[in-house]
Amino acid sequence: GQNIDQPTEMTATEGAIVQINCTYQTSGFNGLFWYQQHAGEAPTFLSYNVLDGLEEKGRFSSFLSRSKGYSYLLLKELQMKDSASYLCAVRLSGGYQKVTFGTGTKLQVIP
Amino acid sequence: NAGVTQTPKFRVLKTGQSMTLLCAQDMNHEYMYWYRQDPGMGLRLIHYSVGEGTTAKGEVPDGYNVSRLKKQNFLLGLESAAPSQTSVYFCASSPPQYSNQPQHFGDGTRLSIL
Numbered sequence: 001g002q003n004i005d006q007p008t009e010m011t012a013t014e015g016a017i018v019q020i021n022c023t024y025q026t027s028g029f030n031g032l033f034w035y036q037q038h039a040g041e042a043p044t045f046l047s048y049n050v051l052d053g054l055e056e057k058g059r060f061s062s063f064l065s066r067s068k069g070y071s072y073l074l075l076k077e078l079q080m081k082d083s084a085s086y087l088c089a090v091r092l093s094g095g096y097q098k099v100t101f102g103t104g105t106k107l108q109v110i111p
Numbered sequence: 112n113a114g115v116t117q118t119p120k121f122r123v124l125k126t127g128q129s130m131t132l133l134c135a136q137d138m139n140h141e142y143m144y145w146y147r148q149d150p151g152m153g154l155r156l157i158h159y160s161v162g163e164g165t166t167a168k169g170e171v172p173d174g175y176n177v178s179r180l181k182k183q184n185f186l187l188g189l190e191s192a193a194p195s196q197t198s199v200y201f202c203a204s205s206p207p208q209y210s211n212q213p214q215h216f217g218d219g220t221r222l223s224i225l
Contacts, residue, residue: 033213042115042201043154045213087154098169099214103153 002026004102006088011108012078020073020105022088030093034062034073037085037104046073046086075107083109113137117202117217124192124224132187132220134202142205143185144169144214145177147198154201160185161207192224 003025012018024032031050035043049055049064049071061074075082085104092098118133136143145157156169160179174196176188185204189196199221203214 031211035213040219042216042218044216048211048213050211089154098156101154103151 002090002092002100004088004090004100006086006102006105008103009106009108011110014078014080014109014111016078017074017076018078018107020075020086020107022071022073022102024069024071024088024090024102026069026090026092026100028093029066029090031091032062032064032071033089033091033099034071035087035089037087039084043087078109080109080111083107115202115204115215115217117200117220119220120218121221122223124189124222126192126194126224128192130189130192132189132200132202132222134185134187134217135183136185136204136215137183138204138215139182140204140215141182141207143179144203144205145175145185145187146201146203147171148201148219149198157187157200194224196222197224198222
């Protein structure tokens with residue numbers, strides 16, 4: 001089966017930096033996505049990694065290590081509006097290349 | 112700039128009733144998906160389609176049927192609703208998976224089965 005692990009909840013302070021980790025054990029790998037989901041809303045795409053290393057996009061960065069089955073999402077200069085769930089999703093290789101989602105990390109940003 | 116539109120946004124059903132959830136996308140995407148999201152369970156794939164006229168089962172297909180008669184529409188049917196189907200349902204679309212493009216999600220349908 002496929003297994004994706006993320007912390008359930010995290011709390012961080014406005015203006016600070018927070019790192020959300022994701023570890024995966026899957027049969028095949030062809031990329032990892034991070035999505036943001038505010039309460040009661042749809043998931044929205046944040047970042048994509050398929051090769052090892054860091055991808056930076058403004059205040060958000062995502063890192064991947066394929067050999068360790070590990071990724072993290074780094075959020076800098078936290079704002080109150082960053083309070084949301086962050087979903088890690090792995091695309092499997094072969095055939096239809098299904099995307100499997102983790103259960104998400106609920107981040108609360110406090111003043 | 113509509114993207115993915117789901118209808119209805121909320122619905123309450125009685126056990127045994129049937130209904131159809133509608134999903135429409137205007138991005139000319141080949142692939143479409145139906146997910147359910149439950150607390151602590153994450154997004155689980157119900158059915159998906161890789162093109163007009165084709166459908167396939169996902170992780171949790173029992174009790175649901177789908178149809179993709181037109182490229183832009185993907186319908187999810189509940190044949191005989193059960194309380195276990197109370198959930199938030201999301202439709203998504205994407206270009207073919209090998210294009211490395213993300214899925215785009217609709218706003219969800221909140222369904223309660225009494």
